[in-house]
Amino acid sequence: METVLSGMRPTGKLHLGHLEGVLKSYVEMQENYRAFYMVADWHALTTDYENPGGTYESSVEMFKDWLSVGINPEKAVMFIQSAVREHAELYLLLGMLTPVPWLERNPTYKEQKQELKEKDLSTYGFLGYPVLQAADILIYKADKVPIGEDQRPHLELTREIARRFNHLYGSGFFPEPKEILTKFPKLPGIDGRKMSKSYGNALYLTDDEKTVEEKARNMFTDPKKTRKNDPGNPDNCVVCAFHRVYNAGNSEAVISGCKKGERGCVDCKKELAVVLNAALEPIRRKRAEVDADPGRVNDIIRDGNSRAAKAAAETMDGVRKLMKLG
Secondary structure (H helix, E strand, O other): OOEEEEEEOOOOOOEHHHHHHHHHHHHHHOOOOEEEEEEOHHHHHHHHOOOOOOHHHHHHHHHHHHHHHOOOOOOEEEEEHHHOOHHHHHHHHHHHHOOHHHHHOOHHHHHHHHHOOOOOOOOHHHHOHHHHHHHHHHOOOOOEEEEOHHHHHHHHHHHHHHHHHHHHOOOOOOOOOEEEEOOOOOOEOOOOOEOOHHHOOOOEOOOOHHHHHHHHHOOOOOOOOOOOOOOOOHHHOHHHHHHHHHOOOOHHHHHHHHHHOOOOHHHHHHHHHHHHHHHHHHHHHHHHHHHOOHHHHHHHHHHHHHHHHHHHHHHHHHHHHHOOOO
């Protein structure tokens, strides 16, 4: 069975964008791969090193969300990155052989420095985070990594680092991981921008029925459709974007009615709230079970950390021998 590795930063509550973009694929992959799912708390520090408070609590909440959507700790190794110190050791050793120009050409490095101007990202940790990312992947000898199209340069850098290590120390020790390109519907936030906690426009997995109804009422619609009988443009409507994903059986009728001016935005929003709450109900039910047994969550975290550490230690034994470190 091939190994897959993926991680998420614990930067806040998970929302429907995470569900469609990451979590549903996690549930599928655990059936077909030796799956390692990592809460990437060290990665969170690369941009939020000034405010690390609450990282562990956010990590625990992420575990609860994972469990609530169907990730099974008996099928997947769920762990916290910082609990497996071998990641840091491999990060250090891979950093010794990674040329600086490889990191400086990383497009995400340039983009985030431009986008996050309010933060001081002129740090070694931010420049070198792709090496930590490579260590996360290689320490489990992952064959596959699920990524979006924009993350391809990161994975190619991991392959380059693996090739360089293999050339210098041990041919074939690290596999060159291949991508699993994740194709998922792009869900906008309720205001039409990217769904994000920082924008205050997200629908969270933990939202109750009334909150979902309120957020559906506040969703942006086609600004040119001011009256019910006006023909609308579904491509400019957040509500229609959600209908396409969560109301697939009736979305064509919704969109057709919008275009023809046969449906008003209020009706579309009410119907959307119903289907969204139906989709979230099993997640809410499972989350209530998880919250009722915090001891089990702690046991799952400890067990996952231990299983990940065992696999990582085996890899590091081989790395040290190849690098003549004992």
